[in-house]
Amino acid sequence: MFLEKKIQDCVIIGSGPAGYSSAIYAARADMNPIIFTGDQPGGQLTTTTDVDNYLGFPEGIHGNDLMNNSKKQAERFHTKIINQSVNRVILSSKEGGVHRIFFDTEKYIESIGLIVATGSKPKFLGINKEKKFMGLGVSFCAICDGFFHKEKDVAVVGGGDKALEEANYLSKICKKVYVIVRKNYFKASKILQYRVSRKKNVNILFSSNVIEIIGDNFLEGIKIFNQKNKTSRIVLISGLFIAIGHLPNTEIFKNKLDLDEKGYIVVQKGKTITSKPGVFAAGDVQDSVYRQAITSAGTGCMAALDLERYLSLCVK
Ligand SMILES: Cc1cc2nc3c(=O)[nH]c(=O)nc-3n(C[C@H](O)[C@H](O)[C@H](O)COP(=O)(O)OP(=O)(O)OC[C@H]3O[C@@H](n4cnc5c(N)ncnc54)[C@H](O)[C@@H]3O)c2cc1C
Structure with missing residues (x-):
């Protein structure tokens, strides 16, 4: 079942710092993002108490408060939030091609741009x-x-x-x-x-x-x-x-995007561009090294900017 009538510019999978950061940038650039929260709305930070190293909070902030604020900020710019997990994707290999994002059994959305921000989980x-x-x-x-x-x-x-x-x-x-x-x-x-x-x-x-x-x-x-x-x-x-390892949440991207030997999404150096045109990856799902909220938010911003550039160069 095709849920949204029109083909979207920007669908984001994941509602951690990377997902919400990319949503804010995409929304403010008129890409009308739709974000899928997955089964952990707010991401990994909702499992901790105090976050002391995120910029802008001199007294620190509770992980849940930080992520609730991030959600409100994305909503302020009219991000559409869908409280569902994506269970399957069909990715186009064509420049400017349309990707199909499935959720809730057979419902799907079509979009030219896709930002993967599905994070990782510690073992x-x-x-x-x-x-x-x-x-x-x-x-x-x-x-x-x-x-x-x-x-x-x-x-x-x-x-x-x-x-x-x-x-x-x-x-x-x-x-x-x-x-x-x-x-x-x-x-x-x-x-x-x-x-x-x-x-x-x-x-x-x-x-x-x-x-x-x-x-x-x-x-x-x-x-x-x-x-x-x-x-x-x-x-x-x-x-x-x-410290016995992390598992990136990339099951639905196996054989669809290039992954490294540990399962992280491979992106071009210094960018968020993946092996498929129009698909960008941000946050822990493409980063086995830093894995911080602030670096995830940073690459979320980068993914939205990379997508904006992609959309301006193709089709439109
Ligand atoms: C206990 C703990 C404490 C931490 N403390 C700090 C700290 O103090 N400071 C700091 O900088 N970092 C901290 N981190 C690390 C930080 O939480 C992560 O680096 C950051 O959350 C990664 O952000 P992300 O957006 O990439 O992914 P995540 O936060 O992992 O979010 C991933 C999102 O993707 C969604 N998702 C996954 N699969 C799907 C799917 N199929 N469909 C739809 N959605 C999906 C999930 O529901 C979730 O919303 C901590 C981590 C943990 C576990």
């Missing part, structure tokens, strides 16, 4: 209380939350580059950093291993798993199981930083 350990304590001691981002644990003891879980980058960052702020590695070796690059091994306040625990989160209302410690000697112990920490 969880799969233990009790880890979701409940997100923003209450459990974190997926040292740059975002490390500051709240200044001079305190924390732990990082993971043995890859990201985990050691997090450990390195935290070691400059926190009193003690436990690095908990499931294997008996690191997957991380040698240079990161070397950097972390030189830190006096970093304690590396190989062959170890976090099996329990301790605390009633917020995280107060963790129970660690050592696979070699089959013993467990409790360490008291204020922050647990889980």
